[in-house]
Amino acid sequence: MGGRDVAAKTVDALERLTVAYRAFSQQMAGAQGLSPLQLQLLTVLAAGPPPAANVDALHRELQVTQPTVSDAVTALIGKGLVTRRRDPSDRRRFALSLTPAGRETADSIAAQRGELVSIVETLPEGERETVLNSLLLLIAHLHREGVITVARTCLTCRFHEMHDNGHHCTLLNTRLGTADLRVNCPEHLSA
Numbered sequence: 001m002g003g004r005d006v007a008a009k010t011v012d013a014l015e016r017l018t019v020a021y022r023a024f025s026q027q028m029a030g031a032q033g034l035s036p037l038q039l040q041l042l043t044v045l046a047a048g049p050p051p052a053a054n055v056d057a058l059h060r061e062l063q064v065t066q067p068t069v070s071d072a073v074t075a076l077i078g079k080g081l082v083t084r085r086r087d088p089s090d091r092r093r094f095a096l097s098l099t100p101a102g103r104e105t106a107d108s109i110a111a112q113r114g115e116l117v118s119i120v121e122t123l124p125e126g127e128r129e130t131v132l133n134s135l136l137l138l139i140a141h142l143h144r145e146g147v148i149t150v151a152r153t154c155l156t157c158r159f160h161e162m163h164d165n166g167h168h169c170t171l172l173n174t175r176l177g178t179a180d181l182r183v184n185c186p187e188h189l190s191a
């Protein structure tokens with residue numbers, strides 16, 4: 001019963017965070033003359049790959065439909081922030097990339113996002129690590145249940161092992177402290 005309460009309160013807390021992040025994201029997007037999805041696309045394109053810079057990979061990454069991503073990409077191209085060219089490695093696909101203006105906008109978004117990072121940084125270091133660990137654990141569970149479709153984190157990776165209660169990456173052959181755990185690892189392979 002108590003455990004169920006904690007689970008329900010955890011979902012309530014996630015909802016609060018989602019509402020707050022959505023509001024923050026809308027504010028950032030509005031300041032740049034973008035929709036929240038256009039802002040997400042610029043952020044993902046600036047950080048990646050992964051994911052691959054094409055509509056198919058991006059719609060899976062952001063868990064929205066392909067036509068929705070296509071429309072947002074068309075709008076970004078119209079705004080001069082993204083270009084689209086045929087992918088030389090797969091002629092059926094178009095590869096997307098940021099224009100210099102798109103890169104500048106993505107940098108400005110990253111700077112605004114830094115405000116949130118600064119707030120999280122005010123938590124004591126131990127608590128920050130506890131939060132990160134718990135979130136990665138939750139992401140792994142939600143991924144296993146199919147709620148989160150894409151997760152390139154250590155706890156969902158086939159190279160991740162626990163040794164003596166510590167995290168270990170068998171690919172990099174190194175022990176990982178909590179602060180070393182990755183949220184978007186380019187070497188990740190699904191477990």
Ligand code: SF4
Nearest residue numbers: 154157160169185187
């Ligand atoms: S390959 Fe990357 S995601 Fe996988 S365990 Fe190693 S560091 Fe973590």
